[in-house]
Amino acid sequence: MHIAIIGAGIAGLSCAQELKLAGHRVSVFEKSRGVAGRMCTRKTAEWECDHGAQYFTARDPAFIAQVDRWLAEEAVALWNPTIAIYQDKQWTKPHTELNRYVGTPHMNSAAKSLAASLSIHTEHTVERIEFNEQRWSLSTKEHGALADRFDAVILAIPAPQAQQLLQEMDTPLNVIANSAQMLGCWTMMLNFADKLNVSFDAAFINQGKLSWIANNNSKPQRSGLPTWLVHANSAWSQENIELEPAEAADVLIEAFAELTNARPVNHTIHRWRYASTLNNLDLEFGMDSDKRLGLCGDWLNGGRVEGAWLSGYKLAQQFR
Ligand SMILES: Cc1cc2nc3c(=O)[nH]c(=O)nc-3n(C[C@H](O)[C@H](O)[C@H](O)COP(=O)(O)OP(=O)(O)OC[C@H]3O[C@@H](n4cnc5c(N)ncnc54)[C@H](O)[C@@H]3O)c2cc1C
Numbered sequence: 001m002h003i004a005i006i007g008a009g010i011a012g013l014s015c016a017q018e019l020k021l022a023g024h025r026v027s028v029f030e031k032s033r034g035v036a037g038r039m040c041t042r043k044t045a046e047w048e049c050d051h052g053a054q055y056f057t058a059r060d061p062a063f064i065a066q067v068d069r070w071l072a073e074e075a076v077a078l079w080n081p082t083i084a085i086y087q088d089k090q091w092t093k094p095h096t097e098l099n100r101y102v103g104t105p106h107m108n109s110a111a112k113s114l115a116a117s118l119s120i121h122t123e124h125t126v127e128r129i130e131f132n133e134q135r136w137s138l139s140t141k142e143h144g145a146l147a148d149r150f151d152a153v154i155l156a157i158p159a160p161q162a163q164q165l166l167q168e169m170d171t172p173l174n175v176i177a178n179s180a181q182m183l184g185c186w187t188m189m190l191n192f193a194d195k196l197n198v199s200f201d202a203a204f205i206n207q208g209k210l211s212w213i214a215n216n217n218s219k220p221q222r223s224g225l226p227t228w229l230v231h232a233n234s235a236w237s238q239e240n241i242e243l244e245p246a247e248a249a250d251v252l253i254e255a256f257a258e259l260t261n262a263r264p265v266n267h268t269i270h271r272w273r274y275a276s277t278l279n280n281l282d283l284e285f286g287m288d289s290d291k292r293l294g295l296c297g298d299w300l301n302g303g304r305v306e307g308a309w310l311s312g313y314k315l316a317q318q319f320r
Helices: 010-021 061-073 109-115 159-166 173-179 234-239 245-260 304-317
Strands: 002-006 025-029 041-043 048-050 076-079 083-087 090-092 100-103 119-121 126-132 135-140 152-155 182-191 202-205 210-215 227-232 266-277 286-288 293-295
Touching: 002 010, 002 135, 010 025, 010 109, 010 304, 048 227, 061 076, 061 100, 061 109, 061 304, 100 109, 126 159, 135 152, 152 159, 159 173, 159 266, 173 286, 173 293, 182 234, 182 245, 210 245, 227 245, 234 266, 245 266
Parallel strands: 002 025, 002 152, 025 119, 083 202, 152 293
Antiparallel strands: 041 048, 076 100, 083 090, 126 135, 182 227, 182 266, 202 210, 210 227, 286 293
């Protein structure tokens, strides 16, 4: 079969890789300029910062095997941060130790390694999918209607974006896409002239507006100005998702300064509209066998990088 995958995040790429191994021809369409989706890194001449996924863990044997392949290629490495927890105005340490992995040299390196052997069409925002005479056709914002016809289509994109493509289609996948509610996340990247005087590399913040702060330079193979990443929590982010970026930045810089006594020399803000899922569906994936139409992504499988990778991997097994 010739299968179109929409979205080159970790779910779309794991699905594509597995379909290719099964002997299918696979074409991946991605709206951005690069692959990795929410496993991404912002890079400038002076600094870099992972501003989506911060690290990932591995529990399922299939995903552990993938992590081992990445480790062998040096596309990921273990990150051993000193972690703190801030709650009830007190700093404590977590009780459990986890193996935390990050892409190297950047968070997107793991996705890039999967993409290397695949046919990826970046800057292709799919706006319309149509099923006619048992074949699929796609239209993109940048290139209009594509000449190729496909035997199957897989949507490896967040639920609200899948809803848009499915809304006029008669398929049970509509109900699935409509039932997931995704939440935003305001994210800040803060540059400092010097290292901060704090006793941790990263911290879970369980009160106030923030949820996580991390010293990006504490990750393996990172370089550039001392840079900290700040995530606002999903409740505050969702309530304030339409704030002007400058207003959100003022609030979050203040919240960071209250915790660390440090103020950045420079800052960059990013609004994720679809960062996490309020109600993870735990369906693993969605499949309309009559139309050969599939859905995969973190929101169908417990959230997070491992869930996304497994969602794509397990959906691909349906085409064996
Ligand atoms: C702020 C933040 C912090 C996080 N922290 C962690 C963490 O610490 N640990 C962890 O495990 N997970 C974390 N996550 C979650 C993790 O990043 C995701 O679970 C995972 O990356 C999702 O992968 P995905 O392939 O399902 O979706 P995505 O990565 O969102 O990939 C979807 C892709 O589809 C593309 N796309 C969308 N619509 C279209 C279209 N119409 N046409 C073409 N392309 C399209 C997008 O550009 C994107 O590249 C975090 C996420 C965020 C945002």
